[in-house]
Amino acid sequence: MSTVATLSEHGCWGGVQSFHRHDSAEIGAPMQFSVFRPARADTARKRPTLIYLAGLTCTEETFPIKAGAQRMAAELGLTLVAPDTSPRQTGIEGADAAWDFGHGAGFYLDALRTPWSARFRMESYVVRELRQLLIDEFDADPTRLGLFGHSMGGHGALTLALRHPEMFRSVSAFAPICAPSQCPWGHKAFGNYLGEDPALWRAHDACELIRSGRRLPPLLVDQGLADKFLAEQLHPHLLEQACAEAGQPCQLRRHEGYDHGYYFIHSFIADHLVHHARLMTL
């Protein structure tokens, strides 16, 4: 019997946008996620499915409300899924103390240090539990799963796809944290969640993973040049350099006048969905 509760359903672009809650074994607590399922005549076939990982402070609602992705997903027949960005209400001291660490800031890794390690297991949650749940209960085609995200979630998309290459057929990112080992957000999160061993940091750093020989499907990355986090936190030039040196195909598009927010994502979301759909039909 399904343990997934449906919190709400909304007609959208001929399909259904829905919100769900389930008891997560990996997290040890309830987790919420959102799903957009386009209309289709054929109910027998498994569906190509994109998982979107959101950024700091966001929830499972941010992407469906702000990104405007449902139009093109309906056109292309893609299911869209957005998990929350961390466990919630963990009761861990300090988990609400900052906007860039703890609740709303899971960084898509399994924490190794106490007290975080008991609950902050977003890597296993996404690649094991949520992925399997989508296959079992939301008709996701395990051979046509894509992963993308924004900022912290762009970091998540890159690193989870690099660490689990067999799982994802297509990858893209908006303004990702490309080299968390070299920026303040990453220092804070990795130091607290992983500790101080540089080898552990490298295992969750997209640039380092590419340098170590890991590969991705041909990558699409969009970055706004009016993004206030660009210089200090994001470092797309390091991703570009790592990809160039490793022979990893990467289209990095820089956009004048666009900032870090969802008006930027909204403007280029359709290109990302087309990118994923193309790779899934290859």
Added chain:
Amino acid sequence: MSTVATLSEHGCWGGVQSFHRHDSAEIGAPMQFSVFRPARADTARKRPTLIYLAGLTCTEETFPIKAGAQRMAAELGLTLVAPDTSPRQTGIEGADAAWDFGHGAGFYLDALRTPWSARFRMESYVVRELRQLLIDEFDADPTRLGLFGHSMGGHGALTLALRHPEMFRSVSAFAPICAPSQCPWGHKAFGNYLGEDPALWRAHDACELIRSGRRLPPLLVDQGLADKFLAEQLHPHLLEQACAEAGQPCQLRRHEGYDHGYYFIHSFIADHLVHHARLMTL
């Protein structure tokens, strides 16, 4: 010198989404509004401009964040404007007591009863002050202004266009309150803002205005059939009936499976922009 402050600007679909604050003479306090201006080569010409009136509890942010209208506005070259839904922080006792009256619920009329009449002057704010400000400072073409809205804002779009037919070239609505004299939201708002004189209520009721001989440009109205407010509050069948009896062109589209929220609006917003653009080029 302009008294309009720019709170933020965001690149969006090749244009700019911005948020503004100004000291409103009509309201007697600061008011905020949002503007999307598409990119264009020609800076000399005045622009066709659509004013969107949002529903209960919304602000000037709701439409630009949730409706996904910028894509089609960029394509059609339309400026989009969304004012807040009421004066804010008025200090009037009871203005925060309910979600369907007072702050966030101005009903796009000039209140006649104290204490509301001093500040709740959304009709004059929209049709006089904001309209003139858009012409003076945001390149709005006074001969190509359109008006649309959602729920309470659909009521606002219909009634302001009916009461000021010379001002608006095109009108449409999502799930409007069609006959506020005959629903609980309208009873509460009209009773408190206007008093108990039925003639005053009729002057702000779209169905009554059409019945009295007022006319609109050919009207487009979308209504979801899974809208939980449909039966008690919205009464589109009364609008349909009033238009049919009066010979007022009205395309009322009913959509199975769609509710009262922005996933519904998002799904049909492009049709509305095309509707306005067509009427503006006639």
